[in-house]
Amino acid sequence: xxxxxxxxxxxxxxxxxxxxxxxxxxxxxxxxxxxxxxxxxxxxxxxxxxxxxxxxxxxxxxxxxxxxxxxxxxxxxxxxxxxxxxxxxxxxxxxxxxxxxxxxxxxxxxxxxxxxxxxxxxxxxxxxxxxxxxxxxxxxxxxxxxxxxxxxxxxxxxxxxxxxxxxxxxxxxxxxxxxxxxxxxxxxxxxxxxxxxxxxxxxxxxxxxxxxxxxxxxxxxxxxxxxxxxxxxxxxxxxxxxxxxxxxxxxxxxxxxxxxxxxxxxxxxxxxxxxxxxxxxxxxxxxxxxxxxxxxxxxxxxxxxxxxxxxxxxxxxxxxxxxxxxxxxxxxxxxxxxxxxxxxxxxxxxxxxxxxxxxxxxxxxxxxxxxxxxxxxxxxxxxxxxxxxxxxxxxxxxxxxxxxxxxxxxxxxxxxxxxxxxxxxxxxxxxxxxxxxxx
Numbered sequence: 001x002x003x004x005x006x007x008x009x010x011x012x013x014x015x016x017x018x019x020x021x022x023x024x025x026x027x028x029x030x031x032x033x034x035x036x037x038x039x040x041x042x043x044x045x046x047x048x049x050x051x052x053x054x055x056x057x058x059x060x061x062x063x064x065x066x067x068x069x070x071x072x073x074x075x076x077x078x079x080x081x082x083x084x085x086x087x088x089x090x091x092x093x094x095x096x097x098x099x100x101x102x103x104x105x106x107x108x109x110x111x112x113x114x115x116x117x118x119x120x121x122x123x124x125x126x127x128x129x130x131x132x133x134x135x136x137x138x139x140x141x142x143x144x145x146x147x148x149x150x151x152x153x154x155x156x157x158x159x160x161x162x163x164x165x166x167x168x169x170x171x172x173x174x175x176x177x178x179x180x181x182x183x184x185x186x187x188x189x190x191x192x193x194x195x196x197x198x199x200x201x202x203x204x205x206x207x208x209x210x211x212x213x214x215x216x217x218x219x220x221x222x223x224x225x226x227x228x229x230x231x232x233x234x235x236x237x238x239x240x241x242x243x244x245x246x247x248x249x250x251x252x253x254x255x256x257x258x259x260x261x262x263x264x265x266x267x268x269x270x271x272x273x274x275x276x277x278x279x280x281x282x283x284x285x286x287x288x289x290x291x292x293x294x295x296x297x298x299x300x301x302x303x304x305x306x307x308x309x310x311x312x313x314x315x316x317x318x319x320x321x322x323x324x325x326x327x328x329x330x331x332x333x334x335x336x337x338x339x340x341x342x343x344x345x346x347x348x349x350x351x352x353x354x355x356x357x358x359x360x361x362x363x364x365x366x367x368x369x370x371x372x373x374x375x376x377x378x379x380x381x382x383x384x385x386x387x388x389x390x391x392x393x394x395x396x397x398x399x400x401x402x403x404x405x406x407x408x409x410x411x412x413x414x415x416x417x418x419x420x421x422x423x424x425x426x427x428x429x430x431x432x433x434x435x436x437x438x439x
Contacts, residue, residue: 024230024234024235024236024237025236025237025239026236026237026238026239026240027238027239027240028240029151029152029155029156029240029431032151032155032224032228032236032238033148033151035228035229035230036147036151036227036228036229038229039228039229039230040147040227040228040229041229042143042147043140043143043144043147044229046136046139046140046143046144047140049136049139049140050133050136050137050140052136053129053132053133053135053136053137054133056129056132056133057126057129057130057132057133059129060122060125060126060128060129060130061126061129063116063119063122063125063126064116064122064126065115066113066114066115067113067114067115068111068112068113069111069112069113070109070110070111070112071109071110071112072107072108072109072110073106073107073108074105074106074107074304075105075106075107076104076105076302077102077103077104077105077106080100080101080102080104081100081101081102082098082099082100083098083099083100083101084096084097084098084099085097085098085099102298103298103299103300104299104300104301105298105299105300105301105302105303106296106297106298106299107296107297107298107299107304108294108295108296108297108314109294109295109296110292110293110294110295110314111292111293111294112290112291112292113290113291113292114288114289114290114291115288115289115290116286116287116288117287117288117289118284118285118286118287118288119286119287119288120278120281120282120284120286121278121282121286124274124275124277124278124281127274128271128274128275128278131267131270131271131274132271134267134270135264135267135268135271138260138263138264138267139264141260141263141264142260142261142264144260145259145260145261145435145436147227148431148432148435149428149431149432149435150227151224151227151228152427152428152431152432152435153428154220154223154224154227155224155238155428155431156423156424156425156427156428156431157220157223157224157424157428158217158220158221158223158224158236158238159238159240159424159427160220160420160421160423160424161213161216161217161219161220162217162238163420164213164216164217164416164417164420165210165213165214165217167213167416167420168206168209168210168212168213169210171206171209171210171409171413172206172207172209172210174206175202175203175205175206175207175409176203176206178199178202178203178392178405179199179200179202179203181199181396182195182196182198182199182402183196183199190398191401191402195401195402195403196402198401198402198403198406199402201406202402202405202406202409205409205410205413206409209413218235221235221236222235224236254437254438255438256360256363256433256436256437256438257436257437257438258356259352259356259359259360259436261352261355261356262349262352262353262356264352265345265348265349265351265352265353266349268345268348268349269342269345269346269348269349271345272338272341272342272344272345272346273342273345275338275341275342276335276338276339276341276342278338279331279334279335279338279339280335282324282331282334282335283324283331285321285322285323286320286321286322287319287320287321287322288319288320288322289317289318289319289320290317290318290319290320291315291316291317291318292315292316292317293315294313294314294315295311295312295313295314296311296312296314297310297311297312360436363429363432363433363436364433366425366426366429367426367429367430367433370422370425370426370429370430371426373422373426374419374422374423374426377415377418377419377422377423378419380415380418380419381412381415381416381419383415384408384411384412384415385412385415387408387411387412388405388408388409388411388412391404391405391408392405392408
């Protein structure tokens with residue numbers, strides 16, 4: 001049964017990634033985040049980079065093993081060298097006889113092997129490959145945290161835009177009603193043409209606000225869908241009710257998990273330290289053991305024989321010592337450059353730790369005071385709404401003009417937008433705060 005659930009889950013994930021079947025309706029931010037972890041382009045790229053870092057580390061570890069190669073060669077000696085030899089060898093004393101040595105065609109096959117007994121360059125390469133793999137992992141954690149923060153902001157901005165559209169639609173309906181009432185009063189001679197124009201301005205303002213809110217909603221959907229990895233033709237549809245956005249009590253006194261940017265900066269400093277150590281030890285000799293097992297054959301014509309005695313053994317074994325004596329001052333300059341890189345990495349790590357501390361204090365402040373700001377903005381909206389209602393009643397009774405109603409209507413719209421903006425900012429900060437809590 002366990003195997004069935006795993007297979008079925010994998011099938012559902014695969015079906016969800018097919019064009020035209022991608023999920024596009026989400027009720028909570030957690031659902032958005034779960035979808036993004038499977039489809040967000042940034043996370044998928046980082047996953048591939050981690051795979052590449054793993055392969056690179058394995059390749060560096062392979063440098064410890066012997067290097068073995070097979071080679072073969074066929075050589076045509078177009079002109080054999082002529083060597084003068086003393087005539088005494090051939091029974092002609094007192095003369096020098098020119099002789100040719102060798103065969104016109106040479107063939108050989110060699111199996112070569114080499115293993116390093118002392119090679120600090122390869123040792124540091126392996127160390128740096130492991131540190132680079134850790135660096136990529138920490139980079140993935142930073143991308144993960146940044147994506148969650150950006151998703152939280154985009155998610156609540158879209159919810160804000162959806163709520164703004166609903167509010168704008170209600171205001172548009174109310175302005176239409178007011179406009180019809182003003183037209184009736186103008187016909188009855190109860191208001192002037194100037195006041196009638198003011199009612200048209202109120203109606204046009206409400207319609208412009210509704211159209212602007214529609215545009216902001218579309219832009220918010222595109223922004224959130226791009227972060228999530230949704231297809232462009234399937235923008236996210238958020239169904240979380242507005243009442244669930246009200247602030248709750250946040251435990252801002254709890255300690256938060258360390259900012260992943262700190263671990264990333266420390267990993268960069270460790271990698272810089274390894275490169276500095278490599279340059280400091282660059283003058284250490286390289287010692288390697290090498291050998292070859294080969295066979296060769298010589299012929300006067302272009303032919304190759306595999307008969308008995310056709311091939312002659314040619315093998316060797318040796319110990320190689322390589323000592324750098326003068327490299328054009330490159331080692332000295334590389335050593336200085338590595339030292340500067342190390343100093344920079346250490347300063348960046350220290351700066352990152354300080355910035356993370358300030359960012360944590362700022363985040364806690366946004367959560368702590370954000371709830372109070374939302375509550376205050378909600379109270380202001382209620383007051384302006386009450387003022388708008390009373391002003392409208394007095395206008396219907398002929399006690400005030402449209403100018404007073406227009407002012408009350410404008411103040412009410414501004415209070416609504418201020419409330420929605422503060423609510424979206426608070427919810428985004430709260431989502432980031434929750435992602436930093438210890439598991």
